[in-house]
Amino acid sequence: MKSLSTVFVVFTLLLHCSISLRSQNDANISTNDSTADCDVTKEFLSGELNFIKHLITNEEFENTIETRLNLKLNCPTFIDIKDSIHYFSGWSGYRLKKLDFAISELLQVSETSPFYVKSQFYSSFCYAFDGDNKNAIQTLAEIPIEINNLELMNIKNLQLAGTYLLERDYQNYSKSLNQLDTNNYLIKNETERLKYHRSSLQKIKNKSQFLAGLFSAVIPGSGKFYAGYKGQAIAAAIPTILFGAVATEQYFKSGPKSFQFISFASLFSIFYVGNIWGSVISVRTYRDDINNKIDNGILVDMHIPLRRFFD
Amino acid sequence: MTTVFWLTCIFHCVGFSTSNVSDYEHEARIAAQANKYKDAALLYERCVFLSTETEKQAEFLIEKAKCYWAINDFERSLSALKRITTYNLSDSTRFETEYCLASNHYMQGNYQNALAELQQIQAFTSDINLVEKTHFLAGLTFIQLKEWQKAKLQFVSWANTLDETDSIKSVITTEITSLLMEENLPKYKNPETAKILSMYLPGAGQLYSGFFWEGAASLTFQLAGLAILGYGIYSQYYVTGGVVGFGIFQRFYSGGVKRAQFLAEKRNFRNIKTLIEKAEEVKRKH
Numbered sequence: 001m002k003s004l005s006t007v008f009v010v011f012t013l014l015l016h017c018s019i020s021l022r023s024q025n026d027a028n029i030s031t032n033d034s035t036a037d038c039d040v041t042k043e044f045l046s047g048e049l050n051f052i053k054h055l056i057t058n059e060e061f062e063n064t065i066e067t068r069l070n071l072k073l074n075c076p077t078f079i080d081i082k083d084s085i086h087y088f089s090g091w092s093g094y095r096l097k098k099l100d101f102a103i104s105e106l107l108q109v110s111e112t113s114p115f116y117v118k119s120q121f122y123s124s125f126c127y128a129f130d131g132d133n134k135n136a137i138q139t140l141a142e143i144p145i146e147i148n149n150l151e152l153m154n155i156k157n158l159q160l161a162g163t164y165l166l167e168r169d170y171q172n173y174s175k176s177l178n179q180l181d182t183n184n185y186l187i188k189n190e191t192e193r194l195k196y197h198r199s200s201l202q203k204i205k206n207k208s209q210f211l212a213g214l215f216s217a218v219i220p221g222s223g224k225f226y227a228g229y230k231g232q233a234i235a236a237a238i239p240t241i242l243f244g245a246v247a248t249e250q251y252f253k254s255g256p257k258s259f260q261f262i263s264f265a266s267l268f269s270i271f272y273v274g275n276i277w278g279s280v281i282s283v284r285t286y287r288d289d290i291n292n293k294i295d296n297g298i299l300v301d302m303h304i305p306l307r308r309f310f311d
Numbered sequence: 312m313t314t315v316f317w318l319t320c321i322f323h324c325v326g327f328s329t330s331n332v333s334d335y336e337h338e339a340r341i342a343a344q345a346n347k348y349k350d351a352a353l354l355y356e357r358c359v360f361l362s363t364e365t366e367k368q369a370e371f372l373i374e375k376a377k378c379y380w381a382i383n384d385f386e387r388s389l390s391a392l393k394r395i396t397t398y399n400l401s402d403s404t405r406f407e408t409e410y411c412l413a414s415n416h417y418m419q420g421n422y423q424n425a426l427a428e429l430q431q432i433q434a435f436t437s438d439i440n441l442v443e444k445t446h447f448l449a450g451l452t453f454i455q456l457k458e459w460q461k462a463k464l465q466f467v468s469w470a471n472t473l474d475e476t477d478s479i480k481s482v483i484t485t486e487i488t489s490l491l492m493e494e495n496l497p498k499y500k501n502p503e504t505a506k507i508l509s510m511y512l513p514g515a516g517q518l519y520s521g522f523f524w525e526g527a528a529s530l531t532f533q534l535a536g537l538a539i540l541g542y543g544i545y546s547q548y549y550v551t552g553g554v555v556g557f558g559i560f561q562r563f564y565s566g567g568v569k570r571a572q573f574l575a576e577k578r579n580f581r582n583i584k585t586l587i588e589k590a591e592e593v594k595r596k597h
Contacts, residue, residue, distance in 0.1 A: 245550045246554045249550040
């Protein structure tokens with residue numbers, strides 16, 4: 001009886017040590033004390049990872065991010081579990097288009113993780129989506145892919161070609177494009193689409209802002225027509241012409257010093273100058289609109305093979 | 312030593328007396344009471360994750376949905392409720408789930424979906440006490456759908472379920488059905504009619520919708536525009552009269568037509584809102 005009691009006491013004390021450690025870990029979720037970072041147990045982290053997986057399954061992406069933000073993952077232990085947490089929270093950030101968060105999480109997935117390659121590809125895509133093409137290229141270039149892994153090499157080269165096209169680096173775009181196996185089902189259609197985007201970019205004319213302004217000064221609205229906004233040209237011309245006609249009538253009937261003439265001439269001047277300035281700006285706006293449209297197309301064609309391969 | 316042994320046994324049991332689920336549930340309640348609804352929702356999600364019983368999971372998901380209601384995030388509450396599989400649930404939990412879904416749809420303004428949920432409860436729930444709880448919301452939903460007779464029937468059914476004497480029930484029934492009598496019903500203002508009226512007679516669409524001063528203002532501005540046009544022609548300032556007069560008239564004319572349509576919709580919305588408030592007032596009183 002005595003020995004049984006002793007064994008039981010020892011067992012119970014050990015059990016309570018474990019329970020108190022777990023409670024301490026629970027407390028660590030909200031504490032800001034950085035010295036407590038390494039107190040988390042493997043069981044605790046596994047539990048959190050399972051909860052995060054449950055959230056992902058139920059498409060509770062905001063709650064996934066919230067759960068991740070409540071965790072401290074600075075400790076250099078349990079790397080495999082932490083990698084998975086980084087990957088799943090990064091994926092949630094990507095799904096919610098919280099790109100900065102997604103990038104920072106995905107890049108923390110270590111090389112030993114089975115999620116490493118996917119995380120690197122998606123963080124590169126997030127960079128490109130965010131307009132940071134330099135980092136996107138750098139991330140892609142650093143992904144270690146075995147030379148005989150043709151599918152992944154094709155995906156990588158397509159991503160590189162797309163990102164170089166976003167960067168308008170046509171020389172490197174062509175280099176990456178030439179390395180693609182254009183018959184591969186994963187990238188076949190998207191390769192053709194990239195070529196189409198490249199030709200669309202070539203067709204964008206470099207119009208002069210000075211000429212647009214000059215055209216609008218001679219015939220109101222014609223500068224916008226020249227820039228590419230054909231519908232807006234008429235809308236811009238009508239009020240300018242109408243106020244011009246009223247000012248002219250007032251000039252001849254009421255005289256140049258009359259209140260009516262000064263009022264309508266001022267209104268005309270505002271519309272006239274505004275029209276010229278609008279035409280100058282519209283050259284750049286039109287160019288940006290076209291570029292954005294093409295960039296969106298490129299991003300879509302970079303995205304589809306990624307989903308096709310990894311999901 | 313025997314005492315130590317038994318004390319150890321009790322101590323041991325204390326360690327397991329509070330499970331994680333109940334801890335998280337308790338924390339969730341505290342967070343909700345402190346108006347930290349997002350935190351509460353996440354804690355309820357932990358309860359869902361840790362629970363093994365579908366019944367409990369459903370209850371936690373309902374609580375989670377209610378947290379999102381508190382912050383008017385009806386999309387997320389809806390997705391929480393949609394995760395509940397009603398198969399194999401007890402009658403009361405299944406009722407609670409479907410009733411919450413109906414309420415969620417009602418609050419989102421999806422009245423057809425709300426009605427579909429309520430009709431499903433009324434058709435498939437065997438417990439009559441649970442079905443009775445749906446009548447008032449069904450009545451409100453029918454009002455929103457402008458189905459007055461069906462709304463009246465639901466309110467009568469609701470009044471009959473009240474725990475009151477027959478005379479009081481009769482008073483409540485009279486009170487609530489009088490709201491839906493032909494002469495008390497709000498007249499529907501057709502936005503298309505308002506638009507056409509304003510097209511042919513400026514300001515008439517606004518007047519039809521019950522906004523007299525807006526109609527008068529619209530008519531005045533349009534007449535002023537026409538007066539400037541006429542005066543311009545009369546004084547041989549053709550261009551000035553045409554541009555300024557016609558410009559003012561055209562702006563107020565096309566704006567007035569669109570505004571009349573909007574005002575008719577606004578009037579209908581206000582009328583329904585007033586009727587709903589009156590019905591809710593009857594419920595509050597009793």
